[in-house]
Amino acid sequence: MKHPRFIDMSKCIACGTCAEKCPKKVDDPFNENMGKRKAIYVDYAQAVPLKYSINKDECLYFKKGKCRACEKFCPTGAINYEDKEEKVVLQAGAVILSTGFKTFNPSTFPTYQYASFENVVTSLEYERILSATGPYQGHLVRPSDYKEPQKIGWLQCVGSRDINRCDHPYCSSVCCMYAVKEAMISKEHADYDLDAAIFFMDMRTYGKDFEKYYERAKEHGIRFVRARLHTLEEDPETKDIKVRYADEKGEIQVETFDMMVLSVGMETPAELVETAKTLGIGLDTDNFAATGVFTPVETSRKGIYVCGAFSGPKDIPQSVTEASSAAAGAGLLLSSARNTLTKEKHIPEERNIIGERPRIGIFICQCGINIGGIVNVPSVRDYAATLPYVEYATDSLYTCSQDSQETMAKIINEKGLNRVVVAACTPKTHEPLFQETLVDAGLNKYVFEMTNIRNQCSWVHKDSPEMATAKAKDLVRMAAAKVSLMEPLKETELEVDQRALVVGGGIAGMVAAKTLSSQGYQVYLVEQTGSLGGNALLLSKTWRGDDVQSRLSELISSVESDKNIEIYKDTKLTNVEGFVGNFKTTLNDQNVIEHGIAVIATGGKEYIPNEYLYGKDPRVVTHLELDKMFLAGDQRLKDVKNAVFIQCVGSRVPERPYCSRVCCTHSVKSAINLKENNPDTNVYVLYRDIRTYGQREELYKEARNRGVIFIRYSLEERPVVENINGRISVRIKDHILQQGIAIDPDLVVLASGIIPQDNEALAQMFKLSVNEDGFFMEAHAKLRPVDFATEGVFLAGMAHYPKPIEESIAQAQAAVSRAVTLLARKKVMVSGTVAQANPVMCSSCSVCIDICPYSAPSFIKQGPFTGKAEINPALCKGCGLCVASCRSGALNLKGFGTDQIMAMINEI
Amino acid sequence: MLKGLLEHIGIEPGRLNFSWISSAEATKFVDVAQQVAASVKALGPARYLIKKRAEVA
Amino acid sequence: MSDWEPKITTFLCHWCSYGAADLAGVSRLQYPHNFRVIRVPCSGRVSPKFILAAFRHGADGVWVSG
Secondary structure, eight states, X not given: OBOOOSBOXXXXXXXXXXXXXXXXXXXXXXXXXXXXXXXXXXXXXXXXXXXXEEOTTTOHHHHHSOOOHHHHHOTTOOBOTTOOOBOOOOOOSOEEEOOOOEEOOGGGOGGGOTTTOTTEEEHHHHHHHHSTTSTTTTOOOOTTTOOOOSEEEEEEEETSTTOSTTSOSSOOSSHHHHHXXXXXHHHHHOSSOOEEEEXXXXXXXXXXXXXHHHHHHHHTTOEEEEOOEEEEEEOTTTOOEEEEEEOTTSOEEEEEESEEEEEEOEEOOHHHHHHHHHHTOOBOTTSSBOOOSSSTTBOSSTTEEEOGGGGSOOOHHHHHHHHHHHHHHHHHHHGGGXXXXXXXXXXXXXXXXXXXXXXEEEEEEOTTHHHHXXXXXXXXXXXXXXXXXXXXXXXXXXXXXXXXXXXXXXXXXXXXXXXXXXXXXXXHHHHHHHHHHHHHTTOOTTSEEEEESIIIIITTOTTOHHHHHHHHHHHHHHHHHHXXXXXXXXXXEEEOOSEEEEEOOSHHHHHHHHHHHHTTOEEEEEOSSSSSOGGGGGOOBOTTOOBXXXXXXXXXXXXXXXXXXXXXXXXXXXXXXXETTEEEEEETTSOEEEESEEEEOOXXXXXXXXXXXXXXXXXXXXXXXXXXXXXXXXXXGGGOSEEEEEEEESXXXXXXXXXXXXXHHHHHHHHHHHHHHOTTSEEEEEESSOOOOGGGHHHHHHHHHTTOEEEEOBTTBXXXXXXXXXXXXXXXXXXXXXXXXXXXXXXXXXXXXXXXXXXXXHHHHHTOOBOTTSOBOOSBTTTBTTBOSSTTEEEOGGGTSOOOHHHHHHHHHHHHHHHHHHHTTSEEEOOSOOXXXXXTTOOOOOHHHHHOTTOOEEEOOSSTTTTSEEEOTTTOOOOOHHHHHOXXXXXXXXXXXXXXXXXXXXXX | OGGGHHHHHOSOGGGEEEEOOOTTOHHHHHHXXXXXXXXXXXXXXXXXXXXXXXXXX | OXXXXXXXXXXXXXXXXXXXXXXXXXXXXXXXXXXXEEEXXXXXXXXXXXXXXXXXXXXXXXXXXX
């Protein structure tokens, strides 16, 4: 069911006149109802598409039958009060649910005092307060009196981890990190010494590079207080919030804050539970879409996929990864139908204008009154006509409208124009439209320049129309000067080799290979050891209880029997040449394979401890070794009287300042297994923060219910493990009891962290980067979690960061999904705006090679210009960094050429 | 990389301004624009074109 | 002197500051009209030559924003 918008989307130009004239102010849900907007609105300033709509429930015309102000003032006649609800039926072969979450509503819980105290806000409200487009324009003030807060407190786990009656049992996964982030941003925002305190139970900064951020926050003076607040009180005069809590020593502390932020968790909205019923997909006990460890984006109903927080609390990178993963699932179902519904567009032949004298056409847009109301458009037009090489200048009410486009194409042909300038709104949204018109008129799309006399002129200089007009003339003159030097550019097509290379034969690599093969692509799978399976070969059970070995052997045999997958065991890469679509990789057996894309899934490995008597006493094992004992059904485990788990062995220490993400859950699961084997075994877990994120929290609760004892230690006071006359003694200081404890275990399990493989050589071959810890770096930590900055190479599994099986699988599928976007096109178009080298001028200094983030420049290997730089247009992103840094003037950026920019500078 | 240019140019530092603004930070853009305009205006017209021409050549 | 208005050659990164400038327009924020914007694909494109040239051609100020 499509809701009516009451706006004709094709006519709305998002000028905002309607909202300006609309007399009805309503609460703005985008700003968590802390600010106001009109009854005719766009959700937020960067909404796509940027088109208005009317809120029927608030609009005066719909409520009282009077007003119609928007209709009267809309310059394009886009208002349509008759718009009706529309039933839309779509034919689809697969469905992806990415419906997300809502935040926990704390208002009915008296503990949090959210509903009654003005200066208690939720974390989402606080995000809006910090935002430049928020209710206070980004000024950090508190709601009660708009004063700058001197002291802000964050209260963690609101609605999560079963803290209160009706809170959820699971951990919401993201709140620790966002609270640290909000505190850090607040510190940056405040030009005074802001006191920021975070009240927490376990600090769960388990994501990639999160632990370092947490450490940095401590250095910035953010206070981390391990305590639960038991009361919040409001000072009736000042509206300050007084909090009372027991500190780590058990002493009662009282502090007063100017405002408190509730770090609210995630939950599935009630209406989504209904939708799930309609769709017939299963939900788990927490109302999240039920998925499996080995099928992380599949719902219980075939053909329906899920991604994001609807299948459990998660952060942005994980959600983005799952989105691609779900797309891979859907793509698999639909691969036979690929390209069956596409239509081809007829494009007229391009007119050759090389050698012609420039004949510029200038088209100036009034944008209704948006430009025309301030800038004197006719005078700009008349001025434009006097500029050198200008053949034709005109203005129109809306240059972007369909009929204006047709007129423009006609004029280009009639007047024989070979360069076009449009002075209107922003090229960011409208450049492609005008370029299409050029192409339709038989011109190359690059003999075009757009200048912005709306967003960057008329709209921002309302008070001085004369100055705005003068500025518009300058801008048009600059654009004309540039366009006269623009040349037609070619977009070259490159064939994409349809074969794929997967490096690494662990779970991530095998899933990637299998998914590629199922989509019809041929895969080379290279594994450095003699067998497939990787780290999973050492695991007994997943945290959800699935038997890893049976699932793993199924996967291995399906990969080994797959005709599309060619497996190279005991093999390493020795050299990689080429670029996206055309890689040539040499293996250590001198075999050369050609492929269009590559997936890097080299995994990680267990840190081998040298602490806590490891290697010196057989009773001290790592948790992978314990898994091996479980797998072998080792009888000794039944007789263990006292077992001690030590967490963060090799992780979260100065030498390796990252969290290995999986160890807490692994130890908790193993602790439960020990208890299942023999309920009389005493099990102790010595930890720093228990990081059983998401629904793994329920496992932590189960362990405590089964009598597993959790004792916290700090980095400064690590446990001491000694061999005293043949028995092992573990000593630790208990933070709650504030005294030393000694345990004599007959089994010590070290939760040793995960370290990366030696990735340096591979990184150099594919021109990838690794972070300080040695893990591969993705193109963007949040938004491109499986891409590399180098095109055509993708990342999956623990080579990226330590992670559990389900996340490795999701990432492997996501990497394939991203790779298929290249493979399916069969050809890549290379943009015309790329750098170009003139080998005659080049001094072979290699600055361009060193500076380019995309590895586009290289030295020519043979021929007369050997040793001079050349740019691979397939890799070049057109940023111009090399051009600016070339000391010989040998480089130029097509479309933003030095002469073209100089021409603009000249005209100012 | 760009910062090293300031000394290279040898003119009042207030005439040359660098900033980093994300596409969402309209208010920051306006704030910086106002600062830049004020700082350049305070310095008066740039009058040493000849000198700079020599420097460039 | 008080009437004098400087001209400031402005280089804006297409992906960052140019977007911010667009958004400033959408939000109808008002600011001085001294800027003449040259859109560049990345602030890294702005070489020292451009800045010198701008001053040589009479710009009173230069603003580079990435």
